[in-house]
Amino acid sequence: MGRVRVHQHVNPLAPYYRQAPKPVDIEHVFADPTKPLLLDVGCARGRFLLRMAGAEPSWNYLGVEIREPLVDEANRLAGEAELDNLHYAFCNAMLWLDRLLEGIPSGVLQTVTIQFPDPWFKKKHAKRRMVNREMIDTIARHLAPDGRVFVQTDIEFLADEMFALFRGDERFREDPTAENPFPVKTEREKAVEEKSLPVYRSSFVLDGSSEKIPG
Ligand SMILES: C[S@@+](CC[C@H](N)C(=O)[O-])C[C@H]1O[C@@H](n2cnc3c(N)ncnc32)[C@H](O)[C@@H]1O
Numbered sequence: 001m002g003r004v005r006v007h008q009h010v011n012p013l014a015p016y017y018r019q020a021p022k023p024v025d026i027e028h029v030f031a032d033p034t035k036p037l038l039l040d041v042g043c044a045r046g047r048f049l050l051r052m053a054g055a056e057p058s059w060n061y062l063g064v065e066i067r068e069p070l071v072d073e074a075n076r077l078a079g080e081a082e083l084d085n086l087h088y089a090f091c092n093a094m095l096w097l098d099r100l101l102e103g104i105p106s107g108v109l110q111t112v113t114i115q116f117p118d119p120w121f122k123k124k125h126a127k128r129r130m131v132n133r134e135m136i137d138t139i140a141r142h143l144a145p146d147g148r149v150f151v152q153t154d155i156e157f158l159a160d161e162m163f164a165l166f167r168g169d170e171r172f173r174e175d176p177t178a179e180n181p182f183p184v185k186t187e188r189e190k191a192v193e194e195k196s197l198p199v200y201r202s203s204f205v206l207d208g209s210s211e212k213i214p215g
Pocket residue numbers: 009010012041042043044045064065066067091092093094095115116117118129130186187188189
């Protein structure tokens with residue numbers, strides 16, 4: 001089967017994307033819901049998680065994406081690969097990440113990745129950018145103590161903007177991260193590396209520090 005064709009961008013402020021998602025039921029979507037959970041926000045086709053779920057099966061993986069056909073296709077591929085530790089959810093993470101995560105027991109979400117989110121370059125589109133103060137607050141409230149957020153992008157101003165949001169929240173401490181700590185690269189990361197463009201990365205740890213990444 002060929003790749004699903006979808007719009008390159010969708011407007012997260014359009015009425016369709018303002019609808020609340022159902023909270024993820026980890027008892028239902030994962031075979032063993034007690035495993036530590038990695039959340040990838042803006043996962044696109046979900047290939048990063050597909051490979052992580054096979055490579056590091058002692059974790060569960062949840063991908064969140066606003067382009068619904070990509071979510072359906074990614075769940076289909078996870079099913080075909082018989083991965084019972086991987087699930088993708090259709091959600092506008094800019095507005096509804098809190099609702100999506102509300103059923104996840106405390107202590108389970110141990111890592112969050114935000115990788116190459118859409119920059120929405122124009123000033124008039126700045127409100128469409130996925131990472132905002134509400135998302136930082138949601139992550140801080142759902143992440144386990146010592147949990148880690150890994151952020152990377154090739155767009156310098158967007159890195160500055162996202163890093164400033166985390167640095168401005170005293171619940172996080174920064175752990176500067178020059179290299180991708182995961183054994184897998186995202187699609188966008190591979191494309192950027194092929195063009196030898198710089199990538200801006202950092203990590204933010206909630207309340208104290210310890211290594212909490214698979215791999
Ligand atoms: C440039 S792509 C990068 C995809 C992947 N993380 C990677 O590194 O290859 C950004 C992704 O974020 C998704 N996205 C943008 N805004 C979003 C939102 N508000 N909620 C969920 N996903 C969003 C886009 O649809 C797109 O798939």
